[in-house]
Structures are given as C-alpha cells and as structure tokens.
Amino acid sequence: MSESAERESMEYDVVIVGAGPAGLATAIRLKQLEQETGREIAVCVLEKAGEVGAHILSGAVLEPRSLFELLPNAIEDGAPLDTPAKEDTFLYLTEKGSLKLPTPPQMQNHGNYIISLGNLCRWLGEQAEALGVEIYPGFAAAEVLYHDDGSVKGVATGDMGVTKDGEKGPMYQPGMELHAAQTVFAEGCRGHLGKELLRRFQLREEGRFQTYGIGMKELWEVSPEKSKPGSIVHTCGWPMDSKTYGGSFLYHLEGNLVSVGYVIGLDYENPYLYPYMEFQRFKHHPEIAKVLEGGRRLSYGARALNEGGWQSVPKLTFPGGVLVGCEAGFLNVPKIKGTHTAMKSGMVAAETLFAALKPAEEGADSPREVVAFEEAMKKSWVWDELYKVRNVRPAFKWGLFAAIAYSALDTVILRGKAPWTLKHHGPDHAVLKPAAQCEKIDYPKPDGVLSFDRLTNVSFTNTNHEEDQPCHLTLKDASVPIERNLPEFDEPAQRYCPAGVYEVVRDDSGAPAFQINAQNCIHCKTCDIKDPAQNIHWVTPQGGEGPVYANM
DSSP states (O other): OGGGGGGEEEEEEEEEEOOOOHHHHHHHHHHHHHHHHHOOEEEEEEESSSTTTTTTOOEEEEEEEHHHHHTTTTTTTOSSOOOOOEEEEEEEEEEEEEEEEOOOOOGGGTTTTEHHHHHHHHHHHHHHTTOOOEEEEOOEEEEEOTTTSSEEEEEEEEEEEEOOTEEEEEEOOOOOEEEEEEEOOOOTTOHHHHHHHHHHHOOOTTOOOEEEEEEEEEEOOGGGGGTTTTTEEEETTTTTTTTTTEEEEEOOTTTTTEEEEEEETTTTTOOOHHHHHHHHTTTSHHHHHHHHHTTTEEEEEEEEEHHHGGGOOOEEEETTTEEOOGGGGGGTTTTTTHHHHHHHHHHHHHHHHHHOOGGGGTTTTSSSTTHHHHHHHHSSSSHHHHHHHTTGGGGGGGGGGHHHHHHHEEEEEESTSSSSOOOOSSOOOOOOGGGGSSSOOOOOOOOOSSSOOOHHHGGTTTOOSSSSOOEEEEEEEETTTIIIHHHHHTTTTHHHHHHHOOEEOOOTTEEEEEEEEEOOOOOOOOHHHHHOOOOOEOOSSSSSSOOOOOOO
C-alpha cells in the first residue's frame, strides 16, 4: 500500500466529500458567495461514483423549497422537474385488499415534484462546474487526514491498482491528498469517513444513536393506459406485521415510468426477515400488480436511509470540518423526504464557512472549528421541521396502529409541541432477537414477471467491481459470522443484504464457511448497520466502482 510520502497533494479552501444534494448545494452556495463578494474561494468536490449521480438512489418526491432558494431560476435553466405532484393516495394493505386512509399532513405533496434524484444531481453538478467548482468523479475519499494537533487536514483518495493480496499491481497509482481549511463531509447515510469522525470527536451524546431503514426500488415502464404522471401512492400494512416498521411508494413519472419501492426499518427483530423478498412479494398485491402487469422492469437499486430524525442528529462541527445532509441525518421520516433538508444544511454550511474563512491578505488564522454552523442550523427551518415530527418514528416501537393514533395526536392536535420527546427502540443491530425465539418466514418463489430473484435484479444495477483488489467489506473478526452469528441468529447477513453479497456455503462434509461476494455490492451500507456483532466495516472500493444507476 502507498505511504503518504508518495502522494501528491492539492490545496483548497474547502474540500467536499460527496456529490449528492448536500455536497453540491454546499459547493454552489460557496461559489455564489464568491461572486457576491468578489472574494475568491477554491472549492473541490470528490465523488466515489464514476459520474455524478451514478450512486444516487431515492424515491423520489422533491420538496423544492431549498432548490428554489439556492437557484431561483432552476426550472427555466433546465432542472429535471418534469412531473409535478398531482394526487396523493394513502392505503392500508391487507394480504388481498386495501383500505384508503386520510393522507397525513406531512405526506401531502401539492407543490412538489416526482423526480429522479440522480438526474437532479447530474444537473446540480453542471451548475456547480459552471460556477468554477472542481468536481472529481471516480475518486473515492478513502482516508481522513489530520494535523499534528488532531484537527482535520483534509482527505486522501484511495490507491488504485492494489491487488487482492495488498500488493502494488502493474497499474498501481497512489492516492491524492486534498488539503483544506475546512472539509465538508456529505457522504450520505452511514458515510464510512463520517463514522470515523463521529467516534474520534465523540460527536454523539449518549442516547443520540442513529436508526435506519433499508429502501429498495425498481423503475418500471408500464403500459400507457396505466400511466398517471403525478400520481403518488403510499402504503402501510401488509406484508409487514403490525410491529415491524415498513411501507411502500408508487410514483408515476412522465414517459410511462413508475418508481415502485419498499422501505423497512432496520430495527426489525426477527433475523429471518428478508427485506428484499418482502419487497418482491409486495408487488403481487392486487393494488400494485394492476399497475405493473404488462410492464417491464428497467432498473433496481437499494440504499440505507436515516430514520432517527431530530433526536439522532449529532454534533455537526469538529476542528477542521462539518457534517451535512444525510451524513448528519436530516431526513424527515414522516414526510419521506430529505433532499430539501440536506440541501439547506449544505447552504447553511457554505454561508458559515465562507464567513469564517479569513482571506490570506488579512493575516489572521481561520478558526479550526466553525461552531457557527451548528448554531445557524438550530435557527433554520430545518431544525424546526424535524423537531415538530420528532416523536412520529419512535412511536412505531408500539406497533403500527398505536403509532398511527399517537402520530395524529402529536402532529395534528398538539402540532408538534408535545412537552416530551420519545426515545427510539434501540440501536438497530441490538434489537435483533436470537433465531430460536423467532419463526421462520416462508417466502414465495419469484415468478420472473412481477418479482425477481436477487442476483437477477443486481444485474439491473449495472454494478461492477474489479475483482483483483482488497475486499472493501472488511471483518473485524473473521470467525464471528460462523462461530457467533450463525448459531445465534442464523447469520442474518444472508438475508438483510439486498444484493446477495453474503452467503453461508458448506463443503462436502457440511461444514459452513462465510463467503463475501464483494463484486455484487451496491453500496447500500445495510451490513455496516445491521450486523448484530457490528463486525462488518464497509470501506470504499477503488474509485468509480459500484452501481451505475440510470434515472434512479
């Protein structure tokens, strides 16, 4: 492996890790401030995908508040907002039937747009580059760099061409160091560098742990007579039992396209639960099947999402950097939206960082930690929005029906001003019950028409990883999967991974072994979250690798 002495370095005022909505909003706002003040600022964005937007996955319905605040002429300038939201439907599903429920206030979408978030990020990337932002897709930030005093100095990209056994191959290239006065971490949900920073700088107070969901999505082309651009359907109930958090979305876009997806809270208890197969059987429900029948699946993907809300947001600043977007956990779960809050956090970060950075000619050192960012976030509408719905997701620990009743009380009658704050169920990995205490779940075999086996669907993610490289799915202790997780939990990695990365294989004598098919990984981070022993540590593969999502 390379040593830092071999690396070249580049200097910037601000380095941003991640070209998602939060990172690009940060970059654009910094350059707008440059134009407004005439004070130059050097800004760089690193993106681990081979192109901006290729790793972006979301439903997605966009609340455009932040976008229009950042770029008031976004529509005139070609932002891909082609499908205004028109109709909301909220259904409670039984196995064969459905009951239409009132759409909760937070889920009403008048004024919003059904979009491809990946395409929006591609467009935002073009706007950023037009302002002078340097964007480097295909360069994964693999390591945080520190000054001697412990503050963040920047990041280093991963070495390329390292072989599976850790040696320098014939195509070896050392990583690049990017130094900055401030580094903005915008990796998205469960960023692997963010995880290190949370631990190193003790950014989480005791009890403010994050909790997550796994979201799975397919993009379908449906028959023209079934296409209803602007139609939004959400469901709860079947196939989840009443104590497991989960629900679906069906979003109709232009061009006979429909996004269909399912989200399951990763605080589920039964290790036999198989999120991917729950999604597949859900599509056979009559309300969903009637839309998809006669159509064809175009693509598939999955991604973990933050569900902790207000009480899970960590300290946002540390010497040399800040956390923004889903790196910090700004998703509004009752709204099922986080793009608007992520972008606003990036904009606030840009404004506070720009104000704090001292021009070289002033002869003064810039502050190492820009505490004004967190102070500004707490005064923003993001903080107020998350605070008002803080009790909705934790209420689901009581079960679906109690949670619906409580949420109506909290958000409609009390209007988010309850004098209490509910606690979450517990860290997702810690609530898993031993297999001996749970019932196995019988899943129907995919029919290849509406439902598909996992590996077939992974081929629709366009995922690619060079096989001759160190495995990016690392185990702290290689013995744990077979010696602990298998006997106690029937090794749930076999099921919670939506891409078939993990298998328990047996030799001729029946002896089990844990197999990692890293080339299948679609970077969802579920394994890093749900492993009951917290033994799996996700790190970046070589830059540019992973899924290549189209229109997702």
